[in-house]
Amino acid sequence: MHIRMSAQADPLEWRKAARALAMAGIAPDAVRWSVGSDLFAADPVPMSERAPPRVPRAFPGLLETAICHSDPERFALLYQLLWRLQNQPKLLEIAPDPDVQRLHRMVKSVRRDSHKMHAFVRFREVPGQGPRRFIAWFEPDHHIIAHATPFFARRFADMDWLILTPKGSARFHAGQLHTDETPAEKPDLEDATEALWRTYFSSIFNPARLKVRAMQSEMPRKYWKNLPEAELIPGLIASAKDRVAQMAAAAPKAPPAFHAAIQSRRVMPEAPTGTWDMMRADAMACTRCDLHAQATQAVLGEGPEDAPLMIVGEQPGDHEDLTGRPFIGPAGQVLDRALAQAGLDRGRIYLTNAVKHFKFVPRGKRRIHQRPNTAEVSHCRWWLKQEIELVQPRLIVAMGASAVLGLTGQPVKMTDVRGHVVAGVPPILPTWHPSYLLRLPDATAAKAETANFTRDLALAAEFIASAGNPAGLR
Amino acid sequence: MKKSLQQRLAILADAAKYDASCASSGTVRRDARAGGIGSTEGMGICHAYAPDGRCISLLKILLTNFCIYDCAYCINRSSSNVERARFTPEEVVWLVLEFYRRNYIEGLFLSSGIARSSDHTMEQMVRIARDLRQVHGFKGYIHLKTIPEASAKLIEEAGLYADRLSINIELPTDHGIAQLAPEKQPRQIRRAMADLRLKIEDAAEPTLTGRRKRFAPAGQSTQMIVGADGADDATILGSSARLYGSYGLKRVYYSAFSPIPDASAKLPPAKPPLMREHRLYQADWLYRFYGFSVAEITSARPDGMLDLDLDPKLAWALAHRADFPVDVNRAPREMLLRVPGFGTKTVDAIIKARRHRSLTLDDLDRMRVSLRKVRPFVTAAGWTPLRLIDRADLRQVFAPEPKQLALF
Numbered sequence: 113m114h115i116r117m118s119a120q121a122d123p124l125e126w127r128k129a130a131r132a133l134a135m136a137g138i139a140p141d142a143v144r145w146s147v148g149s150d151l152f153a154a155d156p157v158p159m160s161e162r163a164p165p166r167v168p169r170a171f172p173g174l175l176e177t178a179i180c181h182s183d184p185e186r187f188a189l190l191y192q193l194l195w196r197l198q199n200q201p202k203l204l205e206i207a208p209d210p211d212v213q214r215l216h217r218m219v220k221s222v223r224r225d226s227h228k229m230h231a232f233v234r235f236r237e238v239p240g241q242g243p244r245r246f247i248a249w250f251e252p253d254h255h256i257i258a259h260a261t262p263f264f265a266r267r268f269a270d271m272d273w274l275i276l277t278p279k280g281s282a283r284f285h286a287g288q289l290h291t292d293e294t295p296a297e298k299p300d301l302e303d304a305t306e307a308l309w310r311t312y313f314s315s316i317f318n319p320a321r322l323k324v325r326a327m328q329s330e331m332p333r334k335y336w337k338n339l340p341e342a343e344l345i346p347g348l349i350a351s352a353k354d355r356v357a358q359m360a361a362a363a364p365k366a367p368p369a370f371h372a373a374i375q376s377r378r379v380m381p382e383a384p385t386g387t388w389d390m391m392r393a394d395a396m397a398c399t400r401c402d403l404h405a406q407a408t409q410a411v412l413g414e415g416p417e418d419a420p421l422m423i424v425g426e427q428p429g430d431h432e433d434l435t436g437r438p439f440i441g442p443a444g445q446v447l448d449r450a451l452a453q454a455g456l457d458r459g460r461i462y463l464t465n466a467v468k469h470f471k472f473v474p475r476g477k478r479r480i481h482q483r484p485n486t487a488e489v490s491h492c493r494w495w496l497k498q499e500i501e502l503v504q505p506r507l508i509v510a511m512g513a514s515a516v517l518g519l520t521g522q523p524v525k526m527t528d529v530r531g532h533v534v535a536g537v538p539p540i541l542p543t544w545h546p547s548y549l550l551r552l553p554d555a556t557a558a559k560a561e562t563a564n565f566t567r568d569l570a571l572a573a574e575f576i577a578s579a580g581n582p583a584g585l586r
Numbered sequence: 587m588k589k590s591l592q593q594r595l596a597i598l599a600d601a602a603k604y605d606a607s608c609a610s611s612g613t614v615r616r617d618a619r620a621g622g623i624g625s626t627e628g629m630g631i632c633h634a635y636a637p638d639g640r641c642i643s644l645l646k647i648l649l650t651n652f653c654i655y656d657c658a659y660c661i662n663r664s665s666s667n668v669e670r671a672r673f674t675p676e677e678v679v680w681l682v683l684e685f686y687r688r689n690y691i692e693g694l695f696l697s698s699g700i701a702r703s704s705d706h707t708m709e710q711m712v713r714i715a716r717d718l719r720q721v722h723g724f725k726g727y728i729h730l731k732t733i734p735e736a737s738a739k740l741i742e743e744a745g746l747y748a749d750r751l752s753i754n755i756e757l758p759t760d761h762g763i764a765q766l767a768p769e770k771q772p773r774q775i776r777r778a779m780a781d782l783r784l785k786i787e788d789a790a791e792p793t794l795t796g797r798r799k800r801f802a803p804a805g806q807s808t809q810m811i812v813g814a815d816g817a818d819d820a821t822i823l824g825s826s827a828r829l830y831g832s833y834g835l836k837r838v839y840y841s842a843f844s845p846i847p848d849a850s851a852k853l854p855p856a857k858p859p860l861m862r863e864h865r866l867y868q869a870d871w872l873y874r875f876y877g878f879s880v881a882e883i884t885s886a887r888p889d890g891m892l893d894l895d896l897d898p899k900l901a902w903a904l905a906h907r908a909d910f911p912v913d914v915n916r917a918p919r920e921m922l923l924r925v926p927g928f929g930t931k932t933v934d935a936i937i938k939a940r941r942h943r944s945l946t947l948d949d950l951d952r953m954r955v956s957l958r959k960v961r962p963f964v965t966a967a968g969w970t971p972l973r974l975i976d977r978a979d980l981r982q983v984f985a986p987e988p989k990q991l992a993l994f
Contacts, residue, residue: 206942207935208949231631235688246687264689266617267625270723271687308681309690311592315599316646317636320844321860326639330632341634349637359847367665374654374664378769396773405760406828408780409773433832434780474831476874 113138116154117147117187120255120279120293121180123172130191132157134165140195145187165198174204174219180226180254181218189214225253226260232335233264233275236303246273249298249338255279258291265289306340313341319352320359388417391498395468400491403469403484408433413464413499420576422462422505422538423447424496426514426545430479433470438463446546447511450562454569462503466518467492481547489518505538509572512545531568533575541575543568594671595681601651601662602697604846605754606809606839608632610643610692610727613749613804622723624686624693626749630727631692644695644729645685649673649710653699657756657767658850659814659843662699666848672701675714682718686726693727693749694718700733708736708744715747727804734771734778741778745785745801750836753778754809758825762815766852779833782806786834805836812866813858814843820890823869823880830874840866865892872898875930876923895985900926903963904981910963911971914950915940927959959984 115129133143136158146154171193178186193211197203206212235246246268252260261275261282268284275282276296283290327345336342395410404410411428414437431441439447451458466489472479484492496518500508510516516524519540529542544565552558589597611630618624632641650672651662661668673681678696685691696714698707711730718724730748732741745751753775757763760772782802789801808829810822817825826838842863843853869892872878876899884890886901893901903910903926912921914936922933932955939945939953944967951957962971962980977983 202942205938207939208945208952210952213952227629227631231633233689237688244687248689263625263627266619266627268623268687268689269618270621270623303688305684305688308592308595309685309688311596312599312645312685312690313634313636313642315596316603316640316642318603318638318640318844320857321638321640321842323639323860324637327635327637330641331635339634345637352637356845359845359849362848364851365667365848368667371656371664375656405772408776408832434784436777472831474827477831477834479831 113142113157114144114146114153114155115157115187117145120147121258123176123179126175126179126187126190129157130194131164132160133191134194134198135162136160137162140188140192143188143191145184145191147184147187165194166201167194167197168201168204170204171197174215177222177259178215178218180222180256180259182254183218186218189218222254222256222259226256226263228252228335229256229260230263232331232339234306234338234340235268235273236301237305238301242272244271246271247299247301248273248275249301250275250277251334251338252277252279255293257282257293261291262289310341310344314344314348317348319348319355322349322352324349388502391495391502395495398468398495400494401469401488403467403471403488406472407469409436410468410495411436411438411465411470412468412495413462413503414438415462415464415503416460417462417503419460419462419503420506421456421460421572422464422500422503422508423511424508424515424519425463425465425511426547427465427467427484428470429481429547430470430472438465442550443546446549446562450546450566450569453566454573456569456573462499462505464496464499466496466515468495484514486517486523489514490521493518493521500538507533507572507575508538508540509569510540510542512548515545516540516542531564531571533571539575541568541572589671591677591681594673594677595647597669597671598648598651598673599646601648601668601699602646602695604661604841604844605646605695605697605731606640606841607695607729607752607807607837608641608643608646609729609750609804609807609837611804612836613727616725618723618725622725623683624723624725626692626725626727633690633692643692644727645682645691645693646695647673647678647681647697649675649678649696649698649707649714650701651699652701654702655700655767655769657770658852659756659766659811659846661846661848663850665850666846668848675710675717678714679717679722682726683722683724686724691726693724693729695729695731697731698733704733704735705737705740708733708740712740712744712747715744719747729804732778732782732806734774738781741781742785742801745782745789748802750804750807751782751802752807752809753782755779755825755829756809756811757815758810758817758822759815762817766814776832779806779808779829779835783833806833807835807837807839809839809841812840812842812863814853818890819862819866819869819892820880820884822866823873823884826870827873827880838870840870859894861894862892865894865898869898872902877920878902878924896981897926899924900959900984904984907980911965912963913965914945915967925960925963927956927963 117125119125175190178190189211193215203209204212229250229252233248233250235248238245238247257277257280265284273284276299278295280291280293281296392412395412398404398410411432428438429441429443432438448458467484471482471484473482508519510519513524513526531543534540544561549558549562549565552561609630611628613626615628616626630643632643634642636642652670652672653662653664656663656665682694696711698711700707715728715730728748729750730744732744732751732753734753755775756767763770763772785801786805789799812822829835829838840863842858842860845857869883872883873880882902883898886905887893892898912925919933919937922928922936932953935953936945946967947957947969
């Protein structure tokens with residue numbers, strides 16, 4: 113049976129023919145496909161009442177692309193696949209199958225050809241009245257004129273353009289795209305803007321890193337004759353070595369006059385005058401331990417300078433590190449809820465951390481919190497001490513072992529010390545860190561310990577309200 | 587005499603070519619069917635390639651190469667005798683549109699030396715992006731280099747018009763920055779990246795009215811110069827991992843430090859091999875898409891450098907032979923990804939196909955896998971590498987022929 117396609121790449125026409133063949137039960141090896149005018153007339157397909165063929169969802173897209181391929185066997189291969197899909201609906205998933213492999217190779221080749229057309233078409237402007245008009249000449253490998261040119265219609269919608277190829281042409285006029293498979297002739301055109309483009313092309317090239325093969329694998333020579341910039345390539349390659357040698361041989365020159373002027377104008381930013389601001393500026397530049405080079409910024413405390421209550425946590429977390437503010441991440445939200453329940457106003461509390469920089473290890477797109485070590489905590493006591501001296505709180509709530517370590521220098525077991533005020537100047541009340549509550553896997557335990565945490569904060573509120581009356585003092 | 591547009595284009599493109607970033611992908615889809623000109627359709631397009639192997643996707647230029655900074659590695663540093671020039675914002679807009687109409691480019695990559703002040707320079711850059719979008723209805727791609735010291739309001743506006751914003755970290759360690767770029771503050775760069783991340787994430791959150799705010803939909807990226815300071819590959823990759831994790835970067839670009847005219851005496855006399863840059867990109871991919879940690883990637887050698895002769899996955903596999911061979915018909919995805927010669931697409935195709943049949947080496951061959959490369963590392967139906975994996979000379983099978991030493 114002989115089937116003749118009138119167009120090189122019309123998926124609808126092929127679909128109609130293939131559907132009729134499949135319904136008539138005609139096997140692939142009994143069909144001969146041709147395209148265009150042929151010495152022999154096409155055979156009529158007998159009518160049939162059989163069910164139409166079924167295809168997986170991916171097939172129509174692959175068909176639309178593969179049918180553009182210049183291989184005359186494409187129609188037969190597609191019909192062979194359609195035929196096999198009726199008994200093997202998952203056939204397309206078997207990548208090593210020879211038919212599937214051939215299909216994928218065709219699809220890939222057509223996609224690459226279209227992509228190169230989108231990349232290497234060069235429009236030249238044609239002077240005239242009305243909307244601006246541009247013409248391009250391109251030589252594709254496959255019959256992609258209808259498949260690849262809607263891209264240009266979406267992109268260059270406010271101008272009239274014409275793309276001519278040996279396999280047909282596409283015309284965009286007054287907002288409408290028309291394509292045609294009639295071979296076109298190469299036009300003879302010039303465009304003054306190409307001189308600027310060539311200047312750009314040769315200036316963006318770095319002679320010190322010649323990689324001709326890398327260029328050619330992406331921009332094969334067959335495209336060069338239609339690219340206005342490509343005629344520069346041999347010259348750029350030939351002169352690269354000398355240009356690099358000249359750079360290396362050139363004697364160092366004295367800096368230009370304005371360099372000295374700029375350098376003398378440079379002034380260091382004035383040191384902040386107030387003690388508070390000075391401490392802040394110093395802390396931002398702190399390099400006492402290695403954490404500073406990993407984190408975004410030092411996160412200092414936040415709150416009134418005369419706050420009666422200070423709360424010290426462990427270290428800033430991911431969100432705190434990005435924003436520069438303490439206790440605004442998930443742990444901060446647990447703290448906020450507990451503060452509200454304990455009757456404390458966050459705005460009246462000075463909140464800070466034992467360690468000012470976030471310690472973490474990167475894992476993919478996330479940062480995993482790492483507990484600061486003793487050395488890091490003790491380096492950072494420098495800042496914590498200054499904060500305490502400036503704020504002079506009546507009580508400090510120390511959340512977690514790192515906070516207690518930072519405040520007292522003593523490593524402790526939290527279960528031993530939690531919930532009891534330790535005398536001192538100022539006194540310290542150790543409690544859980546809210547992150548610990550978030551991490552407790554057992555819901556009952558989490559609930560109980562959250563209650564303890566809230567109770568400890570209530571105790572702190574009571575302590576502050578009674579003006580330092582040592583009610584809870586041990 | 588005032589330099590012509592063409593002369594200035596030559597200077598300001600030359601000044602921009604040391605920035606490796608060229609991507610025009612990953613932004614929202616837009617086109618000109620409802621007016622204006624231009625489109626972005628997910629995939630980036632490289633419109634040309636220069637003989638240095640780099641793609642030309644965007645018009646990559648500097649607004650001006652006057653700069654008050656004196657970064658040793660930079661051709662535009664204030665102590666350099668390079669010729670100086672500047673564009674007006676109108677000239678940049680004109681160049682972008684005329685190049686775009688002729689299908690030379692996907693859009694604009696605009697950077698600048700810091701002339702006068704950070705805010706003055708950033709303001710001019712934002713103006714160009716605003717004019718392109720609002721006056722000319724430009725729907726193509728815009729990448730703006732962000733000046734870390736610029737005011738928050740300008741950055742906010744830049745994100746409204748640009749697809750991508752980027753700030754170059756330039757060197758992998760704070761120490762390196764202090765030595766070679768004394769005016770740059772690593773802390774300020776990190777804070778600026780953190781601010782960008784917060785703004786990008788904030789814009790991605792749907793608002794109550796369902797309308798999304800726009801802020802740099804193609805995210806942020808950065809660049810590190812390789813070989814200008816003494817940092818080894820492990821340090822470089824560690825910095826990248828930190829930057830990816832901390833600031834949600836889309837890409838870290840590595841740029842092998844390149845000789846420049848009128849180079850500073852502070853720079854090393856020899857340029858690093860371009861292969862080193864290539865290996866770093868491969869390692870970066872292994873970290874982001876193949877489940878390797880930085881420690882694993884750099885474990886094959888004791889000196890913290892990647893092997894220049896072997897790609898990092900092969901080097902890792904040769905150093906971890908006990909983990910091989912991997913059964914292509916049974917191994918989990920994570921293990922298949924570790925086989926030298928299998929890319930992510932091959933692995934996905936293998937997993938799909940093996941549900942239907944038991945795969946042989948011939949099947950892999952038809953799937954366009956290099957058998958030479960994978961044979962020692964896999965078992966398949968009818969294939970076991972026997973003792974191939976234990977061969978002492980396996981490295982020689984893959985390593986390039988040793989080059990003859992140059993005779994003085």
